[in-house]
Ligand code: HEC
């Protein structure tokens with residue numbers, strides 16, 4: 001590669017990393033100015049409202065602390081247990097150092113928290129717990145299955161802003177947010193207004209990883225579009241940053257009444273703080289490879305036998321084509337083909353489920369499998385396929401398949 005190209009590519013990937021980790025795209029206008037979430041974090045004593053959010057509370061709802069962003073005294077204090085983790089002032093100190101993964105605090109000259117925004121890394125990063133549980137080095141692209149997004153948004157002093165968008169009352173918004181639980185978010189709620197499934201269960205889906213996506217055509221559980229499509233969708237319509245987004249598929253009053261009412265299908269902001277960032281953000285995501293499982297985390301012999309089954313008798317590889325574990329082409333399947341209900345598929349313009357890329361599966365076993373975590377374990381997934389496709393797998397073969405899934 002020409003040296004100039006090599007240099008500029010590296011610079012762009014680094015810029016993409018900055019955007020992924022730290023860029024709010026101007027969404028503090030929503031999370032701070034509108035929802036006033038920063039006031040709930042600071043608490044009454046520090047100029048906000050309510051009891052405030054202590055580091056202990058922040059960690060308990062799955063927020064992560066980037067140990068490398070901490071100044072030495074704060075890092076040592078945390079390691080030696082000398083920081084009062086019950087004090088919201090310590091949360092503000094973390095925010096001032098930009099050490100809460102995926103959250104940015106904005107402070108005035110007096111040191112008061114005046115607003116806050118969120119980043120991609122909030123949901124698609126975690127840490128390696130090297131200092132303490134929830135505190136360590138960043139792991140970009142990993143799904144944060146501890147993160148209780150609903151509980152965090154639920155702290156907002158002004159949920160009326162969301163209630164008004166959806167045309168419902170605040171009590172119902174609270175009920176919806178409380179239904180999500182850890183590791184889940186509902187990226188379609190603000191378009192179709194479906195707070196719950198028809199059977200009364202939560203409508204939210206699991207947070208997927210944002211790594212291992214190079215070579216994969218369609219993204220999200222239901223294949224809404226390419227990586228840059230979805231990045232624009234999320235940055236504009238979910239994080240509520242300030243950019244441009246156009247998708248006339250959402251201009252459909254039966255399927256997406258809220259998107260039609262709020263014009264979320266055709267967003268135009270001036271200035272546009274998103275569009276110019278999409279290319280480098282895309283590049284960064286493409287270089288985030290799925291991490292390999294630690295040695296000893298699976299049985300090698302069994303995994304080897306499982307691989308042969310995956311590619312052979314169990315027919316998994318007909319859809320999960322290695323090494324993408326997704327069909328090159330249009331990797332979409334009807335609910336009927338998958339033997340599951342169509343609630344989430346029908347919320348997407350595709351009306352289908354996308355073949356899940358399986359690399360790095362071992363990093364997101366918490367919260368279960370399939371888009372809504374309906375299968376608690378990998379064995380449950382294998383049992384589902386065994387029944388659906390009448391595979392006649394023995395217990396030993398099922399176990400071998402599971403060990404293979406843990407190895408990829
Ligand atoms: C509040 C949590 C949250 C934030 C913030 C967030 N995402 Fe996501 N992301 C999700 C959820 C949930 C899905 C699955 C959506 C679905 O299938 O309907 C998803 C899906 C994705 C996917 C598809 C993954 C796959 O397997 O195809 C990519 C890529 C992605 N997000 C990237 C980003 C980027 C880049 C940003 C920042 C611009 C971002 N996300 C911000 C929650 C989040």
Ligand code: HEC
Nearest residue numbers: 221314315316319333353354355356368369370371381385
């Ligand atoms: C007809 C195509 C098809 C076949 C065959 C198939 N899968 Fe899948 N697989 C999918 C789709 C589509 C999904 C996503 C379902 C959803 O999100 O609800 C999926 C999801 C999964 C998941 C969950 C991934 C996650 O992130 O939660 C695992 C694990 C999995 N498949 C393993 C297998 C195994 C093992 C086999 C063989 C026994 C197999 N699949 C056969 C299409 C297929």
